Amino acid sequence: MPPHRSSVPHPSTWSARIMTTMNAATTWDATLGQLQMVVTRANYDTWLRDTIGLRHEDGRFVIGAQSAFATEWLTTRLRPLITKTLAGVLGHGIDVAFEVSQPAGMEPPVLLSEPDGAAEGDRPAGARSVAPPQLNAALTFDAFVVGDENRLAFEAARRVVAEPGALNPLTIFAAPGLGKTHLLQAIGHAAYAAGRSVIYASAERFGNDFVRALKDGLDHFRRRYRGADVLLIDDIQFFEGRDGFEKEFFHTFNDLHAQGKQIVVTTDRAPAALTGLTEAMRTRLQWGLVADVQRPAFDTRLAILRAKARRHAVRLPESALEMIAERCCPTVRELEGSLNRVLAFVPLIGGAVTRETIDRALSPLVPLSQREAEPPCPNDIIAAVCRHLGVQLADLRGRSRNRDVSYARHLAMYVLKEDGRKTVAEIGRTLGHRDHSTVLAGIQRIALEQTTRPETRADLGAVRAALDRSSSSAAAAG
Missing domain, CATH: 1.10.8.60 (Helicase, Ruva Protein; domain 3)
Structure with missing residues (x-):
């Protein structure tokens, strides 16, 4: 009997059918799905997210962007990568072109300050004389999917809109791609709808604006950033090692906080682990509430x-x-x-x-x-920590506050998250049904200590080496 063959066409036959089975929009959606995993988030959000597939004809694929500047940037910077990725989706070579295609009704981005005499009818009901922030229309609270892994950050984000200054600043941290930018922009949409002036910018944009202001004069720059009711800064880790940018943001932070204006920032790790920032800046980022977003279960x-x-x-x-x-x-x-x-x-x-x-x-x-490679199972991680540190499993999962037991527990929490790919909720259940804040504090402790304490780095390395040996032995036995 001949071997069973899949009914799925071989990639070499896709090109014969692709024109009749996939429209340009669907093809481009699939291509964007791959591009967002190989370009930086900043480039994807700025240049690719709002592009659309317009048409596919005569061996040419046309992509719509929102401005002539965007089409020029895409042509000169990303065209080779886009051409290669699109060809992979289609299954054959393709020529790529860009043209301006701004959706109807979409206004170009503007600065906080409007010209004198701006029409009141162009603003939301109840809004003051402020321009809309530069936000992605799709990133709202309604579009955010809430789970155990992001609930704290979501509720905190809603609260800073309902009660400005109650949590000030709000610092949201997470690995890239988990939704912290979505929450930041959702805050912007809701605060602007409530009539507040909002500035949203990446930390890199803040820095670039500051550099330009050094040439043209700082007055307009400072009025813009320090005159907002709500300041939203994305990826504040960009300031690490950039003393001039950090110093300017530090004074901006102090001015806004003293006025009771809401500040929300995001970062890729807990503020305590941002060792490239000054102690004064790290401390300020923890004045209000620090909320994390974990990998979704x-x-x-x-x-x-x-x-x-x-x-x-x-x-x-x-x-x-x-x-x-x-x-x-x-x-x-x-x-x-x-x-x-x-x-x-x-x-x-x-x-x-x-x-x-x-x-x-x-x-x-x-x-x-x-x-x-599959991640190590939780029981293997816990066993490796117990063996290395000489702690009993019952103590690790129990309520002991002994210093050595607590350290071992925190180390297990960190390895369960980073190597075992478990969520905070799953780690809490595994280690004696501990609550979210307890697990998060343990993870943050080890994240900081591994950069500042050689003994913690050594313990972490020893546990990981033991897990690697165990994995290798299992593979050899299999």
């Missing part, structure tokens, strides 16, 4: 996929979304990229979406090392 991943799938013309069955959610995408951005890629395959398979077709669609996105 299965239930949250599935909810995110449901929400994002509703925006697409092609519908996937619930079983297909569950199959995608089962693949432990470490970030929301990669999860969305996986969904876009599967959606691009749907017109090609001509039948039911099966696990085989999903695996085939997504396998190129997973590095070989990740396909072969």
Whole structure:
């Protein structure tokens, strides 16, 4: 009997069918899903997120951007990468072109201060004479999917809109791609709708604006940033090692805080671990509330996929979304990229979406090392920590506050998160049903100590080496 062959077309046959099965918008959505995993978040958010696939004709794919400047930047900086990625989606070579295609009704970004005489009718009801902040219209509270991993940050974000100054500053930290920028911009949308002046900028944008202001005069720059009711700064870790930028932001922070104006910042790690900033700046970032966003667990991943799938013309069955959610995408951005890629395959398979077709669609996105390596299981991590530090398992999971036991517990929390890929909620349940804040404090302690305390680095290395040996032995036995 001849071997069974999949009904999914071989990639070499895709080009014969792609023109009739995928429209330009769907093709470009799939391409964006891959591009967002290979370009920096700043470049993706600034230049790619709002682009659209316009048409695909005569071997030429036309992409719409929102301004002539954007089309020029994409042509000179990203065209080779876009051409290569798009060809991979289509299954054949393609020429790429860009043209301006600004959605109807979208206003160009403007600064905080409007010219004298700006029309009152152009502003939201109740708003003062302020221009709208530069925000992505899709990143609102309504579009944010809430789970155990991000609930604290979500509720804190809503509170700073309802009660400005109650949590000041609010510092949200998370690894890239987990939604901290979404929350930051959602705050901006809601605060502006409530009639407040809002400035949103990445830390890099703040720094670039400051450099330009040094040439042209600082008065306008300082009125802009220090005159806002709500200041939102993204990726504040950019200030590490940039003393001039940090000093200017430090004084901006002090001015706004003294006036009771709301400050919200995001960073890729806990403020205490931002060792490239001054102690004074790190301390200020912890004055209000520090909230984290963790990697989404299965239930949250599935909810995110449901929400994002509703925006697409092609519908996937619930079983297909569950199959995608089962693949432990470490970030929301990669999860969305996986969904876009599967959606691009749907017109090609001509039948039911099966696990085989999903695996085939997504396998190129997973590095070989990740396909072969599974994270260590929680029990192995805990056992390795106990053996290395001479602590009993019952003590680790119990309520002992002995200094050595507490240190071992915190080390286990950190390794469970970083190496075991567990969420804060899962770690809390594993280690005696500890609450979110307790687990987070333990993780933050080790994150800081591994950069400042050689003994912690050595203990962490020893535990990881033991896990590696255990994994190698298991693989050899298998």
